[in-house]
Amino acid sequence: MDSPQARTVDIAILGGGLAGNLLARQLRRSLPGLSLALFERSRETSFKVGESTVEIASNYLIRRLGLSTYLYENQLPKNGLRFFFDTPEKNAAMVDMSEIGSRHLPVFPSFQIDRARIEADLMRMNLADGADIRTGARVHDLKLHEPEGPPESRNASGMHEFTVTEGDTSYPVRARWVVDASGRASAIARQKQLRVPADHPIAAVWGRFTGHVDMDDAGTPEWRARVHNTARVLSTNHFCYPGYWIWFIPLGRGVMSVGWVGEHKIFNDAMRKPEGFLEFLKTHRAPWDLLKDRAELIDVLAYKQLAYGTKQFFSGQDRWFLTGEAAAFTDPFYSPGSDFIALYNDFITDLITRDHAGETRAQIADRSATYDEFMQFRYQATLLLYRDLYPVLGSFELLKLKWDFDIACYYNLWAAPYWHDQHLDLRQLKSDLRRKDFVLQGLENFSRLFQKLEAGFREKGLWHRANLGRFACALEGVHFANELLAPRPRKQVMRTSETIFNATRARALDLLADLGEAPSSSERTLPLYEFLLPSPLA
Template sequence: MNTAGAGSPLSLVNAHVDVVILGGGIAGLTLALQLCQSRPQLSVVVAEKVTPPIPEAAHKVGESTVEIAAHYLRDVLGLADHLDQEHLNKFGLRVFFSDGDNTDISRRRELGHAVAPPQKVGTFQIDRGRIENALTQMVSELPQVTMLNATTAIEVLMDDEADHVVTLRSGAADRQVRSRWVIDSTGRAAFIKRKLGLSEKVGHRANAVWLRVATDIDVDDWSSDAEWHDRIRESCRRLSTNHLMGHGYWVWIIPLASGATSIGIVTDPDIHKFADLNSLEKAIAWLDTHEPQCATAVRSQLSRVLDFRVMHDYAFGASQVFSADRWCLAGDAGIFLDPLYSPGMDLIAISNGLIVDLIDRDYRGENIEETCAIHNEMFKIITDGWIQIYAGQYPTMGNSRIMIAKIVWDTAAYWAVPGLLYFHDLFKRLVDHPQIVTGLAQFSVTSKAIQAFFRQWAAVAHSDPTSHDQGEPFLSFYDFEFMAPLHSGMTAEHPDEELTKKFQENVELVEFLSGQLIATVFEEWTSSSATTQQREQVTQWKESPLLTSLLETFERLRDTVMIDPGWITGHKSRQLCSKDT
């Protein structure tokens, strides 16, 4: 194992390497592995403040992966065996919406998979301690990598022409390392971001508290209703990332391969005060009020609680994450948005790929300024678009009808655009695909408009009890005819000329779905039963040129696309009702 302490060769002053990675968590370790796979001749130092092994189960959150992250870990990094043997295959996202006092989960509206998705788009529940220990072992055994454990960065002297000089401290000993590239993967410590004043607010406020319990907590045990159990035809609910959702909050329940369970409460601070949640006792009391079945499950296992953590106002941004001056921000050292939909590891996957691309181009002797600017712009388009998914949306979580439509739209858009691009390794090649760059910008504009539409729809509907809880008690993602093709379509392996066409078709499909959503709500809110407030809101919406354009796309395509509006009204597609979905 190529690890180093204070007495290693790298304790010598002015040692020189190609890349120094500050931070040996999952972002830094996966980056080191990917760098060495891409360019084996690189010399890399990873400086990590903790000495491994780190504890399993009660280490870090971020245990649930979605498709981009799973593809990165499994296929890009080649960790399929480790994931299959040491972690759990995830049964997708699952949401239970509030019903009365939430004392009977079988009465709550449910959205999730009924059958397992195809393996090529399979995802995982990962134990962060277990995977980071494994990655540390893998990276340490690479001959071109030196792991410096129990080591922190004291100073980084940037030089846009010569090597950077990084001062590292291990115990009482300091060492200097000269490096062409420096990558900040220090998480929320954000060493370089703070040094360069790159922090940005993101317009989203939320808080989270969480605990890990050293036993299985299985939502299937919360009801004996046979019909409710029979909804799931493959796998089991326990393997899903289960969400208990209500007005201004959601609770996650995630199983871990060690047999432990991760439980978190995420809230809008304007609806649920952080002071009512920021201790284990307060969090359980809050669950007593809002999620009593979960509270009962936790109370029965109090002696097995492994930890309790809190994070106040967790979302943050960065004005820049990649620099042609040969530094970058990776993982939480740059941007963190929200745990809903598990985007954290996705952003690591995308940004690590772009960092590797920049370093590779630099070592080939290319001028990377233009590429770096494009990478920054595209990454900002992605993160600026994704933050709108969360900002001001937590009040919507109390309305199952609107939230189901939103989750379906969000998921379809994710599979159709960023998922398709990532599975085809296109983010780093966008400079060569101007049509896709244009389409991505167009998609971003549509996404922001529809997220605003969801917020406004929910704000007006909040005062109308008849708008809540409409539709069927259980809906599967594949109950809607466009979802399964989008999901499996990410893995289609299109050649570039076909990919551009498919991407444009997917962007148009997202615009069609957006127009269909608008048209459906317009029709309901201009009917004879509509309230004055609903009619006034429609009048305001009609003044938006963008919403009008999306409506026109829907009208132009509705006779050829033929998608049932059940995803908006909360009903299975009529085209699929007779099929076993």
């Protein structure tokens, strides 16, 4: 690279992690005539969580960014999400645990990614594609140009301005568009006081291991045959307990990511240190059987609080944007982080493209506000999958019910529209947003139903009654998968939602009957609108 000097660029990306590098690639592919500079504080990429992708993110990586060959050659294909369940004493062998998982690689691809490796590779790709990549570059003294902001915050130049320090050298940068991809530090979120606490108190601890046991070589032939000898190790494996879960995610090249996520009341500071993390894992037979004393712990990291929101994601008319963890975060249980990156980056690229093409400030403002409202909706809907529901994780029966509901809704309401770019259709998006309160109410109703079941199971000591010896195919509830290959009319989406809701409620009523509770309504099938009203489902 040439020596640093004062510069003006069209697009500045602050942060060179996954979100920033993916956006840089997307913008270079979409707008090759615009200059782009990416500024990353670290000189080397590092181990981070967020290794597991799901179907929206994988579609984005393959279709939008053209990374299919790279992913299959340099990362690992993922065999879906997989869940194991234990005894109250946490002493079950893995082969005896009840299991939810796939019997073959899913039809819709996803990947396990080594974050440090993919970020380094993306930097090289972006540099080769004409992006100005600056590592060891600290961004500070950011001044946003906001024509309608308070006088003290306005930048008279019409450009965003900031200073970059590389070693002993500092230089000013001016940019027409600025994207904050700097992670939880988020310069723009701090400056504009955007960060919003989330009512979802969970913590996380994670590390990387080498020398671990091969899960697919550890069980009996009968246990391996139960999933048609598919590769369980390629799944995002969840060992589930009341209030927390332990993940095993393969990163390739002999490295396994192992982490714990759970409620604050279970977390303790000793787990932040290697010896404390290892001692905790040792109290769980099945996870520890995959590590034993031969596995070597490379590093340990932790977050005391994972979830948070933001007051605003984008200001297209003022030409600033947040992406990745600079914006918001919900929960890693279903691996939604990279899905959110796909949505952020699509919206940002679309807004910059339209702005560059000459759309009016009013048009950009309207579209930006709609995209922002959709991301707030998406954030709230995702948080409802987890908030107050961590106790459900410890029961095979309860999580199977919740999983079938969640995965079917994911494909029906979120994944399929993304695959057909309906999220970029302003008319479609505004129509969806007019119904958002009903969707959120429906999800809230099911959350309360799952909480009611969990309370009954806990009271009657039934949490663990089906946690051994059972197997359920993970996608058996997605009976409509073939319908998702083409855009569907709204009526079809609504009919599918009604089917999903009724199937879940019917099974929940059976479980309530096991608890000796008679539902307030004996109707086994309800019209869709009944699920979307603020009333109990049982």
